[in-house]
Amino acid sequence: MKNIDQSKREMFNQNLLDLKDKINISFEFFPPKNVSLEKNLWSSVNKLSVLKPVFFSVTYGANSGERDRTYTIVKEIKERTGVSVAPHLTCIDATDEELKMIAKHYWKNGIRHVVALRGDQLKQTKRMKRHALNLVKLLKDVADFDISVAAYPEVHPEAKDALSDLMNLKRKVDAGANRAITQFFFDVECYLRFRDLCFKNGINIKIIPGIFPIFDFQKLKQFSKMTNVNIPIFMHKMFEGLDNDLETSKMIGSYISINMIKKLYFEGVKDFHFYTLNRSDVIYAVCHILRQKIF
Incomplete structure (x- = not known):
C-alpha cells in the first residue's frame, strides 16, 4: 500500500512539474x-508584468x-x-455612433x-434596451476585434433563470465573442458544471475562470x-475572528486561491483571469508559486 501511495505521489509531483508555461494568466x-x-x-x-501575462484588462467607467x-x-x-491590454467597453449609456467612434x-x-x-x-427604473450582444455585433461590424465577454457560473443577478442566462452567453458567442471570462466564484464544482453545460x-x-484572491473578507462579503x-x-469559518488581521487573511486568501487553481x-x-483591485501582493504570491511549480 505504501508503494502505491508513493507511486501516486510521484506521479502527482511530476504533473506539477509540467505546469510551467502551461498556465496562462491575465x-x-x-x-x-x-x-x-x-x-x-x-x-x-x-510587479505583475514580470509574470508575463497573456493580457491586462482595464475597466470602463460610467461617464466620459x-x-x-x-x-x-x-x-x-x-x-x-x-503586454497586450484589453479595455472594457460598455453600451448601456452610449449611442451606437459613440461606440463606433471609440471602437475605430x-x-x-x-x-x-x-x-x-x-x-x-x-437607476433600475427603465427596462434595458441594449445588451452586450448588441455591442459584440457592433464591434464585429467595425473590425475583426478579439472579443471577451462575461459569463456567470452562478447566474447573473438579473437573469430570469440559469437557462436564459446560458442562452444569452451562446448568443454572444454566435455573434463573434472569442472567449468568456467568468464572474469570480469559490465553488469549483459550480464552475465545472457550468463549463460542461456550455x-x-x-x-x-x-470559459476562463475569474479568480478573486481575498485581501479583505468583509469587503468580499459586500x-x-x-x-x-x-x-x-x-x-x-476560516476567516472567523480575523476582521482586524489583514495579514493572516491574505495568507488564507492565497491558500484558497492556490487550491482552487x-x-x-x-x-x-x-x-x-485575476481580479486585482489594483493590488498585487496576494496575486503575485499565488502566481509565483504556480509558475515555480510548488504547491
Whole structure:
C-alpha cells in the first residue's frame, strides 16, 4: 500500500512539474481616481508584468471622464510593459455612433482585444434596451476585434433563470465573442458544471475562470451580495475572528486561491483571469508559486 501511495505521489509531483508555461494568466485593473491610488496601480502593473501575462484588462467607467481615463491607462500600460491590454467597453449609456467612434479609435491605435459588457445601469427604473450582444455585433461590424465577454457560473443577478442566462452567453458567442471570462466564484464544482453545460449547448470557446484572491473578507462579503456569488461555509469559518488581521487573511486568501487553481488545472483549465483591485501582493504570491511549480 505504501508503494502505491508513493507511486501516486510521484506521479502527482511530476504533473506539477509540467505546469510551467502551461498556465496562462491575465489581470484586471481599474482606472485610479487620485494620485495615491495611481501609485498603487503602477506598482501592481510593474510587479505583475514580470509574470508575463497573456493580457491586462482595464475597466470602463460610467461617464466620459472615466472612459478617457480607461484609454489613457490602456495606452500607458501597453507602452510601459509591452503586454497586450484589453479595455472594457460598455453600451448601456452610449449611442451606437459613440461606440463606433471609440471602437475605430481603438483599432486605429493598435488595440485589437476588447472586453464587451452591457454595463451597470445606475437607476433600475427603465427596462434595458441594449445588451452586450448588441455591442459584440457592433464591434464585429467595425473590425475583426478579439472579443471577451462575461459569463456567470452562478447566474447573473438579473437573469430570469440559469437557462436564459446560458442562452444569452451562446448568443454572444454566435455573434463573434472569442472567449468568456467568468464572474469570480469559490465553488469549483459550480464552475465545472457550468463549463460542461456550455459545451453541451454548443458554446465552444474558452470559459476562463475569474479568480478573486481575498485581501479583505468583509469587503468580499459586500461584493458577493452585489454579484450573486456564494461564499462557502468553510470560508466563513476560516476567516472567523480575523476582521482586524489583514495579514493572516491574505495568507488564507492565497491558500484558497492556490487550491482552487490546482483543482481547476487538473480538470483541464489552463487559463485564469485575476481580479486585482489594483493590488498585487496576494496575486503575485499565488502566481509565483504556480509558475515555480510548488504547491
